[in-house]
Each structure stands twice: as C-alpha cells, then as structure tokens.
Amino acid sequence: MSLQKHPLGEFDLIHRFFKMESDRMLARDANSIQLGIGDDCALLMPDAHEEIAITTDMLVEGRHFIAGANPAALGHKALAVNLSDLAAMGAKPLGFTLAIALPESDPAWLEAFSNGLFQLAKEHQCPLIGGDTTAGPLNICITAFGAIPKDQAIKRSGACVGDDIWVSGTVGDARLTLAALRHELVLTPEELQAVEARMHQPNPRVQLGIQLRAFASAALDISDGLLGDLSHILQASQKSALVYLDRIPKSATLLKKDALIQNQYAACGGDDYELCFTVSPTHRQAILEISQNLNLALSSIGSIKALDSEIPEITLIDTDGQILNEEQAAGLLKSFDHFA
Amino acid sequence: MSLQKHPLGEFDLIHRFFKMESDRMLARDANSIQLGIGDDCALLMPDAHEEIAITTDMLVEGRHFIAGANPAALGHKALAVNLSDLAAMGAKPLGFTLAIALPESDPAWLEAFSNGLFQLAKEHQCPLIGGDTTAGPLNICITAFGAIPKDQAIKRSGACVGDDIWVSGTVGDARLTLAALRHELVLTPEELQAVEARMHQPNPRVQLGIQLRAFASAALDISDGLLGDLSHILQASQKSALVYLDRIPKSATLLKKDALIQNQYAACGGDDYELCFTVSPTHRQAILEISQNLNLALSSIGSIKALDSEIPEITLIDTDGQILNEEQAAGLLKSFDHFA
Numbered sequence: 174m175s176l177q178k179h180p181l182g183e184f185d186l187i188h189r190f191f192k193m194e195s196d197r198m199l200a201r202d203a204n205s206i207q208l209g210i211g212d213d214c215a216l217l218m219p220d221a222h223e224e225i226a227i228t229t230d231m232l233v234e235g236r237h238f239i240a241g242a243n244p245a246a247l248g249h250k251a252l253a254v255n256l257s258d259l260a261a262m263g264a265k266p267l268g269f270t271l272a273i274a275l276p277e278s279d280p281a282w283l284e285a286f287s288n289g290l291f292q293l294a295k296e297h298q299c300p301l302i303g304g305d306t307t308a309g310p311l312n313i314c315i316t317a318f319g320a321i322p323k324d325q326a327i328k329r330s331g332a333c334v335g336d337d338i339w340v341s342g343t344v345g346d347a348r349l350t351l352a353a354l355r356h357e358l359v360l361t362p363e364e365l366q367a368v369e370a371r372m373h374q375p376n377p378r379v380q381l382g383i384q385l386r387a388f389a390s391a392a393l394d395i396s397d398g399l400l401g402d403l404s405h406i407l408q409a410s411q412k413s414a415l416v417y418l419d420r421i422p423k424s425a426t427l428l429k430k431d432a433l434i435q436n437q438y439a440a441c442g443g444d445d446y447e448l449c450f451t452v453s454p455t456h457r458q459a460i461l462e463i464s465q466n467l468n469l470a471l472s473s474i475g476s477i478k479a480l481d482s483e484i485p486e487i488t489l490i491d492t493d494g495q496i497l498n499e500e501q502a503a504g505l506l507k508s509f510d511h512f513a
Numbered sequence: 514m515s516l517q518k519h520p521l522g523e524f525d526l527i528h529r530f531f532k533m534e535s536d537r538m539l540a541r542d543a544n545s546i547q548l549g550i551g552d553d554c555a556l557l558m559p560d561a562h563e564e565i566a567i568t569t570d571m572l573v574e575g576r577h578f579i580a581g582a583n584p585a586a587l588g589h590k591a592l593a594v595n596l597s598d599l600a601a602m603g604a605k606p607l608g609f610t611l612a613i614a615l616p617e618s619d620p621a622w623l624e625a626f627s628n629g630l631f632q633l634a635k636e637h638q639c640p641l642i643g644g645d646t647t648a649g650p651l652n653i654c655i656t657a658f659g660a661i662p663k664d665q666a667i668k669r670s671g672a673c674v675g676d677d678i679w680v681s682g683t684v685g686d687a688r689l690t691l692a693a694l695r696h697e698l699v700l701t702p703e704e705l706q707a708v709e710a711r712m713h714q715p716n717p718r719v720q721l722g723i724q725l726r727a728f729a730s731a732a733l734d735i736s737d738g739l740l741g742d743l744s745h746i747l748q749a750s751q752k753s754a755l756v757y758l759d760r761i762p763k764s765a766t767l768l769k770k771d772a773l774i775q776n777q778y779a780a781c782g783g784d785d786y787e788l789c790f791t792v793s794p795t796h797r798q799a800i801l802e803i804s805q806n807l808n809l810a811l812s813s814i815g816s817i818k819a820l821d822s823e824i825p826e827i828t829l830i831d832t833d834g835q836i837l838n839e840e841q842a843a844g845l846l847k848s849f850d851h852f853a
Contacts, residue, residue, distance in 0.1 A: 207564055211749070212669050213601035213733050214566035214659070221561055224547055226554035227642065229656060231612035233649035261553035272571035272654045302567065305654075309573035314612045314645075314654040316569060319554070329552050393553050409551070 190283065191271065191301060194291050198300035205267050205320065206302055215302035217267065219320055225267070226319040226326065228258035234311040239354075244282045246373040247313070248289030253375045254396065255317035256297060257446040260382030261394040263327045264319025266299035274309030289374075297379055325386045327450070332391040332410035336451040336477040339460060341378050342470055343424045344399050345435070346371035348442020358434070360426075367426045375446035381471075384463045385450055392450035398441040400487055400506070403449055407477075407485035410451075416440075416475035417490045418497075432492070437505055440489075451477055530623060531611065531641060534631050538640035545607050545660065546642055555642035557607065559660055566604035566659040566666065570594045574651040579694075584622045586713040587653070588629030593715045594736065595657035596637060597786040600722030601734040603667040604659025606639035614649030629714075637719055665726045667790070672731040672750035676791040676817040679800060681718050681809055683764040684739050685775070686711035688782020698774070700766075707766045715786035721811075724803045725790055732790035738781040740827055740846070743789055747817075747825035750791075754825075756780075756815035759832045772832070777845055780829075791817055 192210045199209045207216035219225055232251050234240055252269065259266055271290070275283075294300060299317070346368040353360040353369075360368070378394070385392060391406045399421065407414055421439045428435065452460055457473075464471040478488075489497040489505070497505070532550045539549045547556035559565055572591050574580055592609065599606055611630070615623075634640065639657070686708040693700040693709075700708070718734070725732060731746045739761065747754055761779040768775065792800055797813075804811040818828075829837040829845070837845070 208666070208668070213598040214568040214604065214666075216602075216661070216666055217565040217567060218663065219559060219565070225557040225559070225565060227557060227610060227656075227658070228554040229610040229612050229643055229645050229654075231614060231645045231647055231649075231652070231654060233614050233647055233652075236647055236649055258553040262556075264554065270567060270569040270656055272569050272656075274571060274573050274652060303569055305569055305571045307571055307573050307576055309571075309576055309652065310650040312571070312573075312614060312649065312652045312654075314569075314571060314652075316567075316610055316612075316656040318567070321556070323558065326548070326554075326556055328548070 191287060191304065194287065195301040198295065206300060209300065209302045210304065215268070215270070217302070217318060222323045223320045224323055224326060226259055226262045226264035226321055227316065228255050229314065229316040230254045230258070231312065231314040243373065244285040245289035248286040249293050249374045251313045251315050252290055252293050252299075252317070253377045253446065255315045256293070256299065256377035256379055257375065257394040257396070259317055259319035260377050260379045261327070261392050261448055262319070262321060263325060263382045263386040263389070263392070264321045265383055266297045266379060267318045267320050268300050268302040269294070269315050269317040270303040271301055272305040272314040274307050274312040276309070276311055321386070327382070327385060327389045327392040329391050329393055329406045329409035332406050332412050332451040332477045333453065334412065334477055334479045335454065336390055337454055337457065337473045338403065338414060338416065338475045338477065339450050339452060340395070340399065340422055340472050340474050341381055341447040342445070343422045343427070344395060344445045344447055345427045345438035345442045346424050347375070347444035348438040349427055349430070351444075352438070358430070364426050368424060372444055375444065377446060378448045378469070380467055381448055381463065381469060384467070385448070388452050388456045388459050389450040390452060392448055395443070395445050395447045395449050397443045399449060400440050403487065404485065406449070406451065407487070410477070411480060411485065413478040413480055413486045413488070414475055415478055415488045415490065419492045420472060420474040422470055422472040441506060531627060531644065534627065535641040538635065546640060549640065549642045550644065555608070555610070557642070557658060562663045563660045564663055564666060565607070566599055566602045566661055567656065568595050568598035569654065569656040570598070571652065571654040583713065584625040585629035588626040589633050589714045591653045591655050592630055592633050592657070593717045593786065595655045596633070596639065596717035596719055597715065597734040597736070599657055599659035600717050600719045601667070601732050601788055602659070602661060603665060603722045603726040603729070603732070604661045605723055606637045606719060607658045607660050608640050608642040609634070609655050609657040610643040611641055612645040612654040614647050614652040616649070616651055661726070667722070667725060667729045667732040669731050669733055669746045669749035672746050672752050672791040672817045673793065674752065674817055674819045675794065676730055677794055677797065677813045678743065678754060678756065678815045678817065679790050679792060680735070680739065680762055680812050680814050681721055681787045682785070683762045683767070683810070684735060684785045684787055685767045685778035685782045686764050687715070687784035688778040689767055689770070691784070692778070698770070704766050708764060712784055715784065717786060718788045718809070720807055721788055721803065721809060724807070725788070728792050728796045728799050729790040730792060732788055735783070735785050735787045735789050737783045739789060740780050743827065744825065746789070746791065747827070750817070751820060752825060753818040753820055753827065754815055755818055755828045755830065757830045760812060760814040762810055762812040781846060
C-alpha cells in the first residue's frame with residue numbers, strides 16, 4: 174500500500190507553507206532550537222545558566238481585531254504582543270509556536286498573514302518551531318520563548334521606594350486610532366496615517382528590554398493602559414506611585430487634541446505595547462544613554478512611593494502641579510474602555 | 514486614586530481561579546519552574562544537560578469535541594493530547610500554558626473543566642504556569658513543556674531496517690465510541706461504558722515514553738490512526754514497513770465486532786493516544802519487562818523494511834498470512850474518517 178494514497182488535506186498545505194519558512198529560518202539562525210516543526214515536539218536547548226521565559230496570547234476575531242482586518246497586520250500583531258511580553262522580562266526571543274483556527278483555507282489571506290508574521294519573526298531572529306492548524310472560528314494563539322541569563326529577569330515585583338517610573342516611546346496613539354475607527358472623534362487622513370500603525374502593527378521593545386536587565390527594578394508592557402498596567406507593578410511590589418500627567422509621553426498628533434483627550438488616551442488607552450519600568454535614580458544617566466543608543470525616547474513620568482495604607486495608590490499630578498482629587502481621577506479613568 | 518476603583522472583569526475571576534490551583538501545585542512541585550502565573554512571562558530553568566520539548570494543540574468546539582461535551586472530560590483531554598506528544602518524545606512533563614476563549618463565564622462549567630484539567634496535571638506533576646483567557650467561540654489551546662536528557666529525545670526519524678514495530682495498549686476503541694455516537698453501529702450500554710473513556714479521557718503514556726528513551730529508535734503517539742501515524746515514522750526515517758493486521762492490539766469489546774470493523778477501527782481509527790514505536794529486536798526482553806513494570810500491554814505488530822522505491826510503503830498481512838493487494842488495502846483505508 175503506497176502512502177501517497179493518503180490524501181493531503183487543505184491544512185496539510187498550510188502546515189507545509191508555514192514549515193518551509195520555519196525551516197529556512199532555522200537553517201540560518203539555529204541558536205538554541207534543536208528540532209523544529211515535523212515531530213511530536215520541538216526541542217529547545219538553552220545555554221547553561223539561562224532561564225526560559227514563556228508567554229502566550231490568544232487573539233480572537235471580533236474581540237482583539239475586527240472581522241476583515243488586514244491579514245499582514247494581524248500576523249505582525251499576533252507575534253508582536255508576545256514579543257512585547259518577552260521584552261518586558263528582558264528576554265531575548267528564541268522561537269514561537271503558532272496554533273491557528275481558520276474558517277476556510279484562503280491562500281491569499283494565508284500568504285499575507287504569514288508575510289506579516291515572518292517579517293517580524295526575522296527581524297528578531299525568532300523562528301516558528303511548532304504549531305497546530307485546524308478549522309474553526311478565526312483564532313490565533315501564539316506561545317513565545319525567550320532566554321534570560323539566570324536571575325536577571327525583570328519581574329513586576331521589584332520596584333523600590335524612590336525609583337523613577339519610565340515609559341518608552343509615546344502612549345495613547347493606539348487608543349486615538351480606535352477612537353477614529355469608532356467615530357468618537359475625527360482625524361484627518363494624515364493624522365490617521367501617522368498613528369494607525371501603533372494599533373495595527375505595534376513595535377515590541379525587545380532591544381530595550383534586553384538592555385534594561387542591568388538597571389530596571391521592575392517592568393511590564395503597556396497593553397491595557399498605562400495606569401492600569403502600572404498598578405500591576407504596584408500590586409506585585411506592594412508600593413504606591415506619583416505620576417505627573419504632563420510627563421506621560423504623547424505623539425505630536427495626540428498633543429493636538431484637547432487636554433482631557435490627551436490625558437485620557439495616554440494614561441488609560443491600551444494596545445501601545447511600550448514598556449513601563451522602574452529604575453533607581455542613580456541610573457538616570459544609563460537610561461538616557463540607552464535612549465540615545467536605541468534612538469527611542471524614554472520619559473520619566475513619576476516615582477515609586479511607600480504604601481500609605483494596605484492598598485497601592487497612584488497619585489496623579491495635573492499640569493498645574495495640583496493633585497487630582499478622587500472625582501477628577503474618576504473622570505479621567507471612566508474614559509477607559511480597552512477594545513472589547 | 515485607589516486602585517480598587519479598577520473593576521474586576523469576569524475573566525479576572527477565571528484567571529484567579531486557575532491561578533489558585535496553579536500556585537498550589539507550584540508550591541508542592543517546584544521542580545524547574547522559577548515563576549508561574551502573574552508576570553509578563555513564566556520562567557523555566559531546566560537542569561543542565563536537559564532539552565526542553567515543546568508541543569501545542571488547539572481544540573475547537575464542533576471539530577475536536579461536540580457542543581455540550583462534558584467539561585471535566587474536555588479539561589482532561591485538552592491536557593492529555595499534549596502530554597501524549599511529550600510522551601512520544603520521551604519527555605518528562607514540566608508544565609503547561611492554557612489559552613482559552615469562552616463564549617460566556619459559566620462558573621459550573623469552569624469548575625468542572627478545571628477539575629478535569631488539574632486532576633490529570635497533578636497525576637503528572639505538570640503545573641499550569643501561564644495563560645490567557647478571553648471571550649470568543651469555545652477554543653482551548655494548550656502548550657506543554659517537558660524535559661529530556663540531552664540527545665535522548667525519541668524522534669520519528671530513527672527507525673532502522675529490522676526494527677520491531679510496537680503499539681501500546683489497544684487501539685480502535687475511540688473510533689468504536691465515535692461510531693456508536695454517530696449511530697454507525699449499535700453498542701450495548703455495557704460495551705459503550707467499556708470503551709467511551711478511550712475517546713473522552715485518553716490516558717497519555719508518559720511513563721512508557723520516559724522508559725523507552727533507552728530503547729526506542731523512533732516513536733509517536735497515535736492520534737490520527739495507527740497506519741497514518743506509522744507512515745509519519747516511515748516518511749521521516751525513509752523506510753517501509755510490514756504490519757500484521759491480527760497482531761494490532763484490540764480490546765475485548767472491539768474483538769466482538771466483525772473482522773472488517775476490527776481491522777478498520779484498529780488500523781485507521783484515531784484518537785486513542787497510544788504510542789507506536791520501533792525497537793531493535795535485541796531489546797525485545799527489555800520491552801516486555803517495561804510492559805510488566807507498567808502493567809501495560811505492549812504488542813509487536815510488524816517490522817521495519819528497507820525502501821523498495823522512493824516512496825515508503827506499508828505492506829499489510831491479513832489473518833491468513835496473505836499480503837493485502839492495493840484494492841483490499843484501499844477498502845480498509847477508505848473507512849478512515851477521523852472526527853471532524
């Protein structure tokens with residue numbers, strides 16, 4: 174009985190398509206990957222004294238992206254959000270698995286999706302090492318792996334009293350794009366063009382994360398909104414924080430909007446995938462040098478404080494140097510509605 | 514501004530529910546897991562000279578299980594299919610991530626699902642170390658990690674001419690259960706009870722995989738049907754095979770059905786998650802000892818042959834010792850329709 178009598182299903186073709194690009198990358202950047210797609214498991218051999226960072230994100234149509242979303246952008250974003258989590262720990266990408274459910278086998282969609290996916294994968298020498306393809310409502314689940322020298326992972330729990338709080342790049346543009354798509358406000362075509370990539374094709378701050386290993390006491394990536402995400406550091410570190418609203422870095426496009434929009438979107442808008450991290454003031458010069466080397470703005474937005482009560486708190490300072498009261502802070506926060 | 518003003522969504526509750534059990538397991542079986550749920554990534558530190566085996570499987574409602582499937586069985590099966598892939602490489606389970614999309618937050622469903630999931634996880638000291646929960650059509654994606662001493666992974670590509678081909682347990686009962694559910698044939702309630710766990714709660718052969726490291730030249734788990742899966746070993750090893758249909762191990766329930774059903778279901782039915790592996794005849798005694806130690810039947814069903822042409826082939830021998838011709842083999846194979 175010849176084995177060629179086994180018919181190849183459409184999903185075998187998808188698998189073969191992904192496998193080809195995966196094999197090419199593994200041939201070029203073997204690093205720690207001992208075995209890629211095609212066996213029961215992939216095999217990964219970290220260097221001695223390295224820890225493996227592992228993160229997983231599932232993207233669902235209608236919740237994390239709209240039906241009919243650009244497949245190339247989707248391929249980029251599905252990997253980017255995972256690389257961003259690796260960056261937040263200071264991990265160097267090693268590889269990723271992709272499990273995908275597809276309602277139909279559309280070669281044009283798949284080609285665009287994998288182009289977006291592999292372009293980012295190559296940029297970070299992060300090969301696809303395994304996966305699963307199945308029929309079903311569109312669902313993309315990536316698990317990514319990174320390497321960190323032992324005991325150098327940047328956890329959320331290490332923030333110390335007196336540390337500066339830093340934010341990379343600018344925040345709020347992904348929320349500004351969402352607002353335009355939802356017709357909550359109007360952007361000119363030029364403005365939309367200037368900001369929309371922040372929502373659709375976020376740039377994971379992988380090199381920044383790696384360089385921060387030596388300096389940051391705590392870090393995470395900003396996916397749900399700066400203040401909400403900062404609160405995770407405060408909870409894990411059992412600290413409070415002081416944040417100056419006008420120091421939160423905003424793009425030129427966002428700075429043209431009115432002050433409430435600026436503050437709401439920058440402080441609470443999600444999906445920018447910048448890093449928020451805490452560093453002792455003794456390392457300010459080192460952080461500014463990293464900023465120069467990476468050609469990436471790094472802004473100090475406030476500082477870590479001791480807990481006053483049992484509950485971590487964020488004290489917000491407005492442009493006039495005044496502390497926002499509960500009512501004003503609630504007014505700022507109520508705007509927060511992360512996509513979905 | 515107090516952080517308790519951030520409302521907790523329903524999915525935070527799910528996350529907390531999974532996290533509690535995860536923390537309990539990590540406190541008991543720390544092994545290689547340095548950091549579990551609650552940061553940007555989990556951290557895993559393998560022992561020196563260990564490789565990490567990685568596998569991922571996505572289960573979609575309507576394709577891999579029927580709507581309304583028993584959630585406890587589903588939790589078991591979602592992890593079992595991944596542990597089965599680890600077993601097929603000879604890997605010892607270290608931990609897993611769970612990404613799950615749920616149409617609604619149903620506490621009773623979640624409790625049953627996680628009971629099924631964690632019961633199997635505990636049996637194999639395999640803690641949940643990270644994940645993602647989101648709203649969406651029911652989709653369960655697990656990525657599992659295992660450890661193997663360097664260069665001891667059992668790959669598909671190592672089968673040698675003359676090796677015996679072995680199968681663990683019995684095969685065909687999952688397909689028999691499916692046939693009953695589809696009303697293709699009738700089982701008595703006692704018969705159904707005897708076989709249905711094979712489909713709904715497969716038992717990953719983890720200990721067998723670990724013990725086979727020293728002996729097996731190739732291995733995989735039988736998820737799509739014995740002959741189809743064996744063909745993956747033959748393709749990877751560039752070999753052919755001889756298989757005796759009556760040596761394929763079948764349960765007492767399946768043995769009561771007519772001969773064609775027996776052979777079709779055992780040779781081509783999927784979802785049994787037994788191991789198929791090849792071993793040099795010099796190790797026959799060792800394999801029989803493993804069988805005794807694990808109290809698990811291990812059956813030699815044929816042997817590995819050299820390639821006659823460029824294409825791996827499986828020669829099937831019927832009960833009378835006759836070689837099945839192409840037409841007979843096709844008649845056997847056409848029955849194959851893996852659930853979906």
